[in-house]
Amino acid sequence: MRINPGKCVGCGQCRVFCPMGCIAFTRKDKGGQIQCRINEDECVDCEVCLRANACPTDALEQPPAAWPRSVRGTFSNPLITHKETKVPGRGTEEIKTNDVTNRYKCGYVGISAELGRPVLGARLRDAERVFMVLAPLAVEFEKQNPLTSLLADPATGKLKEDVLGEKVLSCIVETIAPIERAAEILDALDKVAGEIESVFSVDLISRVEEDLSIPALEMLKREKRSYALNGKINIGLGRLCIKGADC
Ligand code: SF4
Ligand code: SF4
Numbered sequence: 450m451r452i453n454p455g456k457c458v459g460c461g462q463c464r465v466f467c468p469m470g471c472i473a474f475t476r477k478d479k480g481g482q483i484q485c486r487i488n489e490d491e492c493v494d495c496e497v498c499l500r501a502n503a504c505p506t507d508a509l510e511q512p513p514a515a516w517p518r519s520v521r522g523t524f525s526n527p528l529i530t531h532k533e534t535k536v537p538g539r540g541t542e543e544i545k546t547n548d549v550t551n552r553y554k555c556g557y558v559g560i561s562a563e564l565g566r567p568v569l570g571a572r573l574r575d576a577e578r579v580f581m582v583l584a585p586l587a588v589e590f591e592k593q594n595p596l597t598s599l600l601a602d603p604a605t606g607k608l609k610e611d612v613l614g615e616k617v618l619s620c621i622v623e624t625i626a627p628i629e630r631a632a633e634i635l636d637a638l639d640k641v642a643g644e645i646e647s648v649f650s651v652d653l654i655s656r657v658e659e660d661l662s663i664p665a666l667e668m669l670k671r672e673k674r675s676y677a678l679n680g681k682i683n684i685g686l687g688r689l690c691i692k693g694a695d696c
Contacts, residue, residue, distance in 0.1 A: 450487055450498060451487060451509075451510050451512060452509060453508045453509075453510055454484060456507060456508035457485055457506065457508040458484075458505070459482060459483035459485055461474065461485060462503040462504065463485065463501070463504055466503060468567035469567070469568060470491075471487055472486070472487050473485065474486075490616070493521045493525040493617055494514060494518070494522035494525060495525040495526050496511055496528070517615050518615065520573070520612055520615050521616060524595070524617035524620055525538075525570075525617050534595055539619060539620055539621050540595035541594040541595070543652075543654055544654045552591070552625065553625065553655065553656050554656075556627060556628055556664075557625055557626065557627055558628050558631050558654060559623060559625050559652070560588075560624050560626060560631060560638070561623045561624070561652040562579045563652060564579070564645060564647055565618060565620060565647045565648065566647075566648050567618060570618055570619070570647065571619060571645075571647040572616050572646065573612045573613055573614070573615050573617065573620070574613040575644075575646055576599075577606065579622045579638070579645070580608065581605060582638070583624060584604060584605055585606075586634060588630070589624060589625050590622070590624055591623035591624065591625055594623045596622055596623075599612055631653065632668065632672050635653075653665050653669065
Protein backbone atom coordinates (compact mmCIF):
# COMPACT_ATOMS: atom_id res chain seq x y z
CA MET A 450 0.00 0.00 0.00
CA ARG A 451 1.15 3.53 -0.70
CA ILE A 452 -0.02 7.02 0.10
CA ASN A 453 -0.05 9.44 -2.81
CA PRO A 454 1.82 12.49 -1.45
CA GLY A 455 0.06 14.70 -3.97
CA LYS A 456 -3.29 13.87 -2.39
CA CYS A 457 -2.61 13.26 1.33
CA VAL A 458 -3.69 16.10 3.62
CA GLY A 459 -2.35 14.49 6.79
CA CYS A 460 -5.67 14.05 8.56
CA GLY A 461 -4.47 10.75 10.07
CA GLN A 462 -7.83 9.02 9.70
CA CYS A 463 -6.28 5.98 8.01
CA ARG A 464 -3.82 5.29 10.84
CA VAL A 465 -6.22 3.73 13.34
CA PHE A 466 -7.24 1.06 10.85
CA CYS A 467 -3.77 -0.32 10.20
CA PRO A 468 -3.27 -3.64 12.06
CA MET A 469 0.48 -3.37 11.56
CA GLY A 470 0.84 0.17 12.90
CA CYS A 471 2.92 1.09 9.88
CA ILE A 472 1.28 4.40 8.93
CA ALA A 473 3.16 7.33 10.47
CA PHE A 474 2.88 11.10 10.40
CA THR A 475 5.65 12.90 8.58
CA ARG A 476 6.31 16.44 7.33
CA LYS A 477 6.82 17.85 3.91
CA ASP A 478 10.27 19.40 3.48
CA LYS A 479 8.79 22.67 2.31
CA GLY A 480 5.85 24.36 3.92
CA GLY A 481 5.86 22.06 6.95
CA GLN A 482 2.53 20.46 6.06
CA ILE A 483 1.91 17.21 7.91
CA GLN A 484 1.29 14.14 5.81
CA CYS A 485 1.18 10.42 6.45
CA ARG A 486 3.57 7.83 5.09
CA ILE A 487 3.44 4.04 4.99
CA ASN A 488 6.48 1.99 5.92
CA GLU A 489 6.22 -0.32 2.92
CA ASP A 490 8.65 -2.87 4.36
CA GLU A 491 6.35 -3.39 7.36
CA CYS A 492 3.09 -3.13 5.39
CA VAL A 493 1.57 -6.55 4.64
CA ASP A 494 -0.81 -5.30 1.89
CA CYS A 495 -3.88 -6.39 3.86
CA GLU A 496 -5.83 -3.39 2.45
CA VAL A 497 -7.69 -2.84 5.73
CA CYS A 498 -6.92 0.88 5.49
CA LEU A 499 -8.35 0.99 1.96
CA ARG A 500 -11.49 -0.98 2.80
CA ALA A 501 -12.14 1.27 5.79
CA ASN A 502 -12.91 3.97 3.24
CA ALA A 503 -11.61 6.55 5.69
CA CYS A 504 -9.48 8.67 3.39
CA PRO A 505 -11.23 11.88 2.36
CA THR A 506 -8.92 12.47 -0.61
CA ASP A 507 -8.51 8.95 -2.04
CA ALA A 508 -4.79 9.14 -1.31
CA LEU A 509 -4.40 5.45 -0.45
CA GLU A 510 -3.33 3.41 -3.45
CA GLN A 511 -2.61 -0.30 -3.81
CA PRO A 512 -0.25 -0.74 -6.75
CA PRO A 513 -0.24 -4.15 -8.49
CA ALA A 514 2.20 -6.33 -6.57
CA ALA A 515 4.74 -8.38 -8.54
CA TRP A 516 6.36 -11.54 -7.22
CA PRO A 517 7.57 -11.95 -4.48
CA ARG A 518 5.79 -8.93 -2.94
CA SER A 519 2.49 -10.50 -4.04
CA VAL A 520 2.65 -13.14 -1.29
CA ARG A 521 1.95 -10.40 1.30
CA GLY A 522 -1.54 -9.72 0.03
CA THR A 523 -2.43 -13.34 -0.57
CA PHE A 524 -1.62 -14.28 3.03
CA SER A 525 -2.89 -11.08 4.68
CA ASN A 526 -5.90 -9.86 2.72
CA PRO A 527 -8.95 -11.98 3.65
CA LEU A 528 -10.61 -11.10 0.35
CA ILE A 529 -7.87 -12.77 -1.72
CA THR A 530 -8.15 -16.50 -2.30
CA HIS A 531 -5.02 -18.64 -2.56
CA LYS A 532 -4.94 -20.24 -5.98
CA GLU A 533 -3.47 -23.45 -4.49
CA THR A 534 -6.20 -24.05 -1.91
CA LYS A 535 -9.09 -21.79 -2.95
CA VAL A 536 -9.14 -20.59 0.67
CA PRO A 537 -8.55 -16.92 1.67
CA GLY A 538 -6.41 -15.53 4.52
CA ARG A 539 -3.85 -18.05 5.74
CA GLY A 540 -5.20 -20.37 3.09
CA THR A 541 -5.99 -23.50 5.05
CA GLU A 542 -9.10 -25.05 6.59
CA GLU A 543 -7.25 -27.26 9.09
CA ILE A 544 -9.79 -29.49 10.85
CA LYS A 545 -12.78 -27.24 10.24
CA THR A 546 -13.99 -29.28 7.29
CA ASN A 547 -12.70 -32.67 8.42
CA ASP A 548 -16.11 -34.30 8.22
CA VAL A 549 -15.95 -33.98 4.43
CA THR A 550 -12.21 -33.86 3.74
CA ASN A 551 -11.01 -36.52 6.18
CA ARG A 552 -7.59 -34.86 6.41
CA TYR A 553 -7.13 -36.07 9.97
CA LYS A 554 -7.77 -39.80 10.04
CA CYS A 555 -8.04 -41.97 13.13
CA GLY A 556 -4.60 -42.41 14.66
CA TYR A 557 -3.24 -39.20 13.12
CA VAL A 558 -2.82 -35.67 14.42
CA GLY A 559 -2.11 -32.35 12.81
CA ILE A 560 0.73 -30.36 14.34
CA SER A 561 0.85 -26.74 13.25
CA ALA A 562 3.02 -23.77 14.03
CA GLU A 563 1.22 -20.44 13.84
CA LEU A 564 3.48 -17.46 13.24
CA GLY A 565 2.58 -13.79 13.51
CA ARG A 566 -0.48 -11.85 14.48
CA PRO A 567 -1.67 -8.24 13.97
CA VAL A 568 0.97 -5.63 14.92
CA LEU A 569 3.86 -8.13 14.76
CA GLY A 570 3.24 -10.06 11.55
CA ALA A 571 5.82 -12.66 10.50
CA ARG A 572 8.64 -12.78 7.97
CA LEU A 573 8.64 -15.91 5.84
CA ARG A 574 12.21 -16.64 6.93
CA ASP A 575 10.66 -17.55 10.29
CA ALA A 576 8.39 -20.02 8.54
CA GLU A 577 11.50 -21.47 6.91
CA ARG A 578 13.10 -21.95 10.33
CA VAL A 579 10.11 -24.07 11.35
CA PHE A 580 10.13 -26.05 8.09
CA MET A 581 13.85 -26.73 8.47
CA VAL A 582 13.57 -28.15 11.96
CA LEU A 583 10.71 -30.43 10.88
CA ALA A 584 12.01 -31.61 7.50
CA PRO A 585 14.76 -33.88 8.93
CA LEU A 586 12.01 -35.74 10.80
CA ALA A 587 10.50 -36.69 7.42
CA VAL A 588 7.10 -35.37 8.47
CA GLU A 589 4.37 -34.83 5.88
CA PHE A 590 3.75 -31.15 5.19
CA GLU A 591 0.07 -30.51 4.52
CA LYS A 592 -0.47 -30.16 0.79
CA GLN A 593 -3.63 -28.10 1.26
CA ASN A 594 -1.66 -25.23 2.80
CA PRO A 595 -0.23 -22.46 0.61
CA LEU A 596 3.01 -22.19 2.61
CA THR A 597 3.85 -25.72 1.48
CA SER A 598 3.77 -24.52 -2.13
CA LEU A 599 6.57 -22.04 -1.28
CA LEU A 600 8.99 -24.84 -0.41
CA ALA A 601 12.02 -24.96 -2.70
CA ASP A 602 13.20 -28.25 -1.21
CA PRO A 603 10.81 -30.29 0.95
CA ALA A 604 13.69 -32.55 2.01
CA THR A 605 15.52 -29.71 3.76
CA GLY A 606 12.62 -27.34 4.44
CA LYS A 607 14.24 -24.52 2.45
CA LEU A 608 11.77 -22.00 1.08
CA LYS A 609 12.16 -20.17 -2.22
CA GLU A 610 14.96 -17.69 -1.58
CA ASP A 611 13.13 -14.65 -2.92
CA VAL A 612 10.20 -14.87 -0.47
CA LEU A 613 12.23 -15.06 2.75
CA GLY A 614 12.14 -11.31 3.47
CA GLU A 615 8.43 -10.96 2.75
CA LYS A 616 6.17 -10.13 5.67
CA VAL A 617 2.63 -11.42 6.20
CA LEU A 618 0.04 -10.83 8.89
CA SER A 619 0.24 -14.47 9.91
CA CYS A 620 0.90 -17.88 8.42
CA ILE A 621 0.79 -21.46 9.53
CA VAL A 622 3.15 -24.39 8.95
CA GLU A 623 1.06 -27.58 8.96
CA THR A 624 2.07 -31.20 9.30
CA ILE A 625 0.10 -34.42 9.61
CA ALA A 626 1.68 -37.32 11.45
CA PRO A 627 0.82 -40.57 13.24
CA ILE A 628 0.09 -39.78 16.84
CA GLU A 629 3.08 -41.90 17.96
CA ARG A 630 5.35 -39.28 16.38
CA ALA A 631 3.70 -36.26 17.99
CA ALA A 632 6.05 -36.04 20.97
CA GLU A 633 9.24 -35.84 18.87
CA ILE A 634 7.68 -33.22 16.59
CA LEU A 635 6.66 -31.11 19.58
CA ASP A 636 10.20 -31.46 20.96
CA ALA A 637 11.60 -30.18 17.65
CA LEU A 638 9.27 -27.18 17.74
CA ASP A 639 10.41 -26.43 21.29
CA LYS A 640 13.97 -26.12 19.99
CA VAL A 641 13.14 -23.63 17.24
CA ALA A 642 10.67 -21.51 19.22
CA GLY A 643 13.40 -19.25 20.63
CA GLU A 644 14.64 -18.39 17.13
CA ILE A 645 11.30 -17.05 15.86
CA GLU A 646 11.20 -13.26 15.68
CA SER A 647 7.45 -13.05 16.25
CA VAL A 648 4.76 -14.69 18.32
CA PHE A 649 4.68 -18.40 17.81
CA SER A 650 2.04 -20.88 18.93
CA VAL A 651 1.67 -24.61 18.37
CA ASP A 652 -1.61 -26.36 17.54
CA LEU A 653 -2.16 -30.06 18.10
CA ILE A 654 -5.14 -30.92 15.95
CA SER A 655 -7.05 -34.09 16.65
CA ARG A 656 -10.43 -35.53 15.83
CA VAL A 657 -12.65 -36.84 18.58
CA GLU A 658 -13.00 -40.61 18.22
CA GLU A 659 -16.40 -42.32 18.01
CA ASP A 660 -16.17 -43.34 21.68
CA LEU A 661 -15.58 -39.61 22.46
CA SER A 662 -11.96 -40.22 23.49
CA ILE A 663 -9.26 -37.80 22.32
CA PRO A 664 -5.99 -39.73 22.03
CA ALA A 665 -3.96 -36.56 21.51
CA LEU A 666 -5.13 -35.29 24.87
CA GLU A 667 -3.87 -38.42 26.59
CA MET A 668 -0.52 -37.98 24.87
CA LEU A 669 -0.25 -34.38 26.11
CA LYS A 670 -0.95 -35.51 29.65
CA ARG A 671 1.66 -38.28 29.41
CA GLU A 672 4.20 -35.77 28.12
CA LYS A 673 3.26 -33.34 30.92
CA ARG A 674 2.70 -30.55 28.41
CA SER A 675 0.49 -27.57 29.13
CA TYR A 676 -2.38 -26.99 26.72
CA ALA A 677 -5.58 -25.03 26.18
CA LEU A 678 -8.52 -26.90 24.65
CA ASN A 679 -10.27 -25.36 21.67
CA GLY A 680 -13.10 -27.14 19.89
CA LYS A 681 -14.35 -26.78 16.34
CA ILE A 682 -17.70 -28.53 16.30
CA ASN A 683 -19.10 -29.93 13.09
CA ILE A 684 -22.80 -30.59 13.36
CA GLY A 685 -23.06 -33.34 10.78
CA LEU A 686 -24.19 -31.38 7.76
CA GLY A 687 -21.22 -32.58 5.73
CA ARG A 688 -20.73 -35.98 4.16
CA LEU A 689 -17.39 -37.62 3.50
CA CYS A 690 -16.55 -36.89 -0.11
CA ILE A 691 -13.47 -39.05 -0.63
CA LYS A 692 -14.23 -42.36 -2.30
CA GLY A 693 -12.75 -45.32 -0.51
CA ALA A 694 -11.55 -43.21 2.43
CA ASP A 695 -10.83 -45.15 5.57
CA CYS A 696 -11.73 -43.78 8.97
S1 SF4 B 1 -2.36 -2.33 3.67
FE1 SF4 B 1 -2.66 -3.08 5.76
S2 SF4 B 1 -0.61 -3.10 6.66
FE2 SF4 B 1 -0.51 -1.82 4.81
S3 SF4 B 1 -0.85 0.27 5.53
FE3 SF4 B 1 -2.85 -0.53 4.90
S4 SF4 B 1 -3.73 -1.39 6.80
FE4 SF4 B 1 -1.53 -1.10 7.14
S1 SF4 C 1 -6.69 9.31 5.50
FE1 SF4 C 1 -5.86 9.93 3.47
S2 SF4 C 1 -5.45 12.10 3.64
FE2 SF4 C 1 -5.72 11.33 5.74
S3 SF4 C 1 -3.61 10.81 6.41
FE3 SF4 C 1 -4.48 8.95 5.53
S4 SF4 C 1 -3.82 8.98 3.39
FE4 SF4 C 1 -3.53 11.07 4.15
